[in-house]
Amino acid sequence: MGGTTVSTREQAARIGGELVALRRELHADPEVGLDLPRTQRRILAALAGLGLEITTGAGTTSVVAVLRGAAPGPTVLLRGDMDALPVAEATGLPYAATNGAMHACGHDLHVAGLVGAARLLAARRAELSGAVLFMFQPGEEGHGGARVMIEEGALDAAGAPPVAAYGVHVGADLPYGVFTTRPGTLMAGYSVLDVTVRGRGGHGSRPYQALDPVPVAAEIITALQSYVTRRFDVFDPVVVTVGQVTAGSAPNVIPETAGLRAGVRAFSAPTAERLAVELPRLAHHIAAGHGLTAEIGYDPGLPVTVNDEAAAARYAATATRLFGADRYRPLPNPRTASEDFSLVLERIPGSYGFLGAAPPDAADRPVEANHSPRALFDDSVLPDQAALLAELALGHLLGTGGGAPGHRP
Known part of the structure; x- marks a missing residue:
């Protein structure tokens, strides 16, 4: 030495x-x-x-x-x-x-x-x-x-x-x-996807008279996982973790809204940029397909x-x-x-x-x-x-x- x-x-x-x-x-x-x-x-x-x-x-x-x-x-x-x-x-x-x-x-x-x-x-x-x-x-x-x-x-x-x-x-x-x-690349970039599905509340016994946001939010959660495995290169991976889900106040009440928050991690800038466009669009389209709306925030967080x-x-x-x-x-x-x-x-x-x-x-x-x-x-x-x-x-x-x-x- x-x-x-x-x-x-x-x-x-x-x-x-x-x-x-x-x-x-x-x-x-x-x-x-x-x-x-x-x-x-x-x-x-x-x-x-x-x-x-x-x-x-x-x-x-x-x-x-x-x-x-x-x-x-x-x-x-x-x-x-x-x-x-x-x-x-x-x-x-x-x-x-x-x-x-x-x-x-x-x-x-x-x-x-x-x-x-x-x-x-x-x-x-x-x-x-x-x-x-x-x-x-x-x-x-x-x-x-x-x-x-x-x-x-x-x-x-x-x-x-x-x-x-x-x-x-x-x-x-x-x-x-x-x-x-x-x-x-040493560490992933991190963003947060924030989705509020807005429907119409009602009695739990008559869901056809309401617009239930809960199954729509559940569908979005499942679709996020499928989407990243089918639309992004496995050698440029994406990790999506839905860590927060909120909805309702009683088991027999259809709530007005259901929310979810997901941490989104990517390992390249181009992929991070795609995620910021495509994940909110996916949530919007799923909600619209059920006749509901989705209010979406996307915080790009850290590169x-x-x-x-x-x-x-x-x-x-x-x-x-x-x-x-x-x-x-x-x-x-x-x-x-x-x-x-x-x-x-x-x-x-x-x-x-x-x-x-x-x-x-x-x-x-x-x-x-x-x-x-x-x-x-x-x-x-x-x-x-x-x-x-x-x-x-x-x-x-x-x-x-x-x-x-x-x-x-």
Whole structure:
């Protein structure tokens, strides 16, 4: 290993205990959504004294911190999300949250790992040619936090657009200490289809005198599943999940309306665009075929998370160089979850990847995935998470292959 690699890992290991302490403090006091004042205060305290240019958000409690090197050069963005989920924790950990929320997706590790990267890079400011933009983002869990930060100018905080953007997401069900990513599509895009079938209510004993919206809504639900399997390429898959169905107030009353909400996931932009047109049209036509109407909303939500090929190769090479070939595995297929870092990667070429944080005894018991109230993350991975983020930035700012990893038209 070269001197830089050893130095970064050794420095990260030295601050590992402090990163774990920060993570557990965040874990015990989670906040949900865009307004995370206590989390923001802890981040600001952890960054104090590093000589960073700090900006906080107006529409959200975001934190943007810029580290300027000793010489001019490109800017690299590193991102960590801050928010928790409205999940009551059931891990039994001594630092478990008790306020009805939980860092069940590992964002407490993302914050601590990004703070660690800031500390590692600040210690090497004199060597840097360029700047690092640290993006601490609230509201990733369905609250549009990345969009708010982008609209507020977070990506321009260093004065020039970043040439590359990186992030690491921990997984409670992924092998401990193993990094992974892939070029191209990494995660699905996510949209929400909202359908209200409007009929005419009546007595349950005389459906012919009413226009019953319930069987029409049921037909739409079934048709959605058939449609995506028959009209879309199996090698460019679509996942539709109807997660909410609402209708009626009594078993002997035909209601006026029946509603359904479906999560729609796609792995390419053209397919996502087709879905936005064709699924609402399908619901409209089914309702009309029964003499009813359908009020339809379609929220395009999040785009597909797409890694720049050169940036993904840099992520893989850096992880392998730092930790050895056994600590990096290419991800064979995209993951079906979604991520609003996709909004950053639409504008800046970069790479997102994963780090396994399953506890060492995971093989001896059922493993709970992210978002479970029993999800467990081994926070001893934090020094390695911080080291990888720091080295990804250093690769651009030390003259070792710096500049943009790829061109995005």
